[in-house]
């Protein structure tokens with residue numbers, strides 16, 4: 001076989017930027033420490049989230065939620081109840097003109113799997129299961145050290161969501177642990193407008 005015959009390239013597939021969203025504190029209001037969203041009635045969408053999802057859909061981004069839900073392992077919520085919350089979340093966001101391509105949850109306890117963030121198992125699954133997800137151009141948006149650490153392991157851009165009064169301390173904590181952050185914003189909407197859709201077009 002000649003060298004030329006081997007150099008055939010795979011057919012080009014249009015890349016679409018994938019935005020990985022954490023759930024609690026990004027899409028919905030976080031419950032008090034130690035508590036979990038256990039039913040749809042406790043799921044409170046944060047301001048600007050429907051608009052942010054609309055903008056991402058319009059920019060042609062893939063949007064994938066990756067969430068740690070240890071409450072399942074602790075018996076605080078059943079896997080079925082979690083699925084039902086996610087079904088209704090997707091429905092509510094779709095009605096507002098947004099779209100979630102997929103929702104991946106880790107229901108496990110600390111140290112018992114490779115999918116609980118900062119593990120990257122769920123991101124790898126998304127890469128395998130969803131067409132057009134490229135980790136090299138993906139962006140991770142989250143509010144915890146675990147989210148930023150997962151992004152660093154993946155080599156993705158990472159955007160920290162933090163209230164203005166806590167942002168400096170959060171960024172310093174990340175810096176001292178050597179975890180890079182590409183940008184920070186006060187809300188998902190601010191992150192999308194300032195840091196995501198402005199960069200979306202070149203990879204569409």
Ligand SMILES: [Mg+2]
Nearest residue numbers: 022024025143
């Ligand atoms: Mg969170």
Ligand SMILES: [Zn+2]
Nearest residue numbers: 106113115116
């Ligand atoms: Zn897991």
